[in-house]
Amino acid sequence: MxxxxxxxxxxxxxxxxxxxxxxxxxxxxxxxxxxxxxxxxxxxxxxxxxxxxxxxxxxxxxxxxxxxxxxxxxxxxxxxxxxxxxxxxxxxxxxxxxxxxxxxxxxxxxxxxxxxxxxxxxxxxxxxxxxxxxxxxxxxxxxxxxxxxxxxxxxxxxxxxxxSPSELYATVVHPQIELKTADARSVLKQNVSLQKAIIQWGNLGGLIAGLYTKDYHLIGRSLHDEIVEPLRSVLIPGFDVIKQTALENGALGSGISGSGPSIFALSKGKTTAYKIAKAMSEVYDQMQLPYEMHVSRVNxxxxxxxxx
CATH class of the missing domain: 3.30.230.10 (Ribosomal Protein S5; domain 2)
Known part of the structure; x- marks a missing residue:
């Protein structure tokens, strides 16, 4: 070859x-x-x-x-x-x-x-x-x-x-701005409180357990970021509205994809994933912000x- x-x-x-x-x-x-x-x-x-x-x-x-x-x-x-x-x-x-x-x-x-x-x-x-x-x-x-x-x-x-659990789907919206990983890292703190660290450890353990047991509700409860998201979300236009919209339309959880500016939502089933995509699209359409939308199963x- x-x-x-x-x-x-x-x-x-x-x-x-x-x-x-x-x-x-x-x-x-x-x-x-x-x-x-x-x-x-x-x-x-x-x-x-x-x-x-x-x-x-x-x-x-x-x-x-x-x-x-x-x-x-x-x-x-x-x-x-x-x-x-x-x-x-x-x-x-x-x-x-x-x-x-x-x-x-x-x-x-x-x-x-x-x-x-x-x-x-x-x-x-x-x-x-x-x-x-x-x-x-x-x-x-x-x-x-x-x-x-x-x-x-x-x-x-x-x-x-x-x-991955077989019915898990991802919806990802990419607002058409560029956010360099190095810049997104620059806003992070080098030290975190023990209280926040404990919450984060629990959520990470819960997410891993949810994936292994295919417990979609546990996956959803665990998709919470106590440390990084509060600092990076201010760099992403409409983040809070997009996240809330995803949750209101059936997402298990939603957050920043990588260092951003893309925002992801995980859901159970393709139908819900596309419903979330439609709702996210309406938010950015109203903001007149160009975007790309992706709906995908886990490869x-x-x-x-x-x-x-």
Whole structure:
């Protein structure tokens, strides 16, 4: 196999109570990549469609992630990467993670799978480090592995895959403003009170328990962020109204997707998910704020091959 075309999914990270440790994979929102073997050693980004991003390998998250993988293998193989961006940068649904995850997945396939998929996460994290200065895994892990992922530890890296309840759907609205991850991180406090931490621990444990037991009501009760959302929500136009609208229309819970500005809602069933999407749309229509809307089940597989 000398060439591969892949779908690189968008993701929702944090999920209210799981800052930097929890994420889920979306099913019908994502980028595409074509990766080809090359006679020239190293990695080259030859085409980017849909976004104004650097072609220089060391300045592109896909390039940096790919180089990290080849360095670990001490490989002199060569690859060319074409990126077709459909996830906007700064949208809060894992644009950089999709590129990073896609690059390492595709090259690993073309090399005959020297790494298990879970072992690709550290290489993809190097792309995230380039994007925002922090090598976090809460987007790249679900993008690669699918479903929900919990980063139990970063040192050493310990990632737990969690199967999604079958009727769980996500609705995501992206107001058309860009909010850089680095800027969204700059508003966060480095210390939190013990009282807030206790509430957050309880909600994270409750959400994990709800996913394993498929208890939708427990999932909903646990989708509460005591620490990050109060600080970041002021950066997102209409956040409080959108969240309240989602809850009034049947959402189990709602919050900021990643670092924002996208806002997610989880619900039981496709019908409710689309009802929430309609209600969210009406809010931003009244505000005359352009937006994109996505409704998706949880993708159980992560990055997938389209053609080879």
């Amino acid at each position: 000398n060439e591969i075309k892949i779908f690189c999914p968008a993701t929702i990270a944090n999920l209210s109570c799981g800052f930097d440790v929890l994420g889920l994979c979306l099913d019908n929102v994502g980028d595409e990549m074509i990766i080809k073997k090359s006679a020239l050693k190293g990695v080259r980004i030859t085409k980017i469609v849909g976004a104004n991003l650097p072609l220089e390998t060391e300045k592109n998250v896909a390039g940096v992630a790919a180089l990290a993988l080849l360095k670990a293998l001490n490989s002199d193989a060569g690859f060319e990467i074409e990126i077709y961006k459909k996830i906007q940068a700064g949208s809060g649904i894992g644009s950089s993670a999709a590129s990073s995850a896609g690059a390492v997945f595709g090259i690993n396939e073309l090399l005959g799978r020297p790494f298990a998929t879970k072992d690709l996460v550290p290489f993809a994290m190097q792309g995230e480090k380039l994007a925002c200065g922090n090598a976090h895994a809460d987007n790249v892990a679900p993008a690669l592995l699918g479903g929900f992922t919990l980063v139990r530890s970063y040192a050493p890296l310990d990632i737990i895959q969690i199967e 159980p597989d992560g990055v997938r091959i389209i053609e080879n």
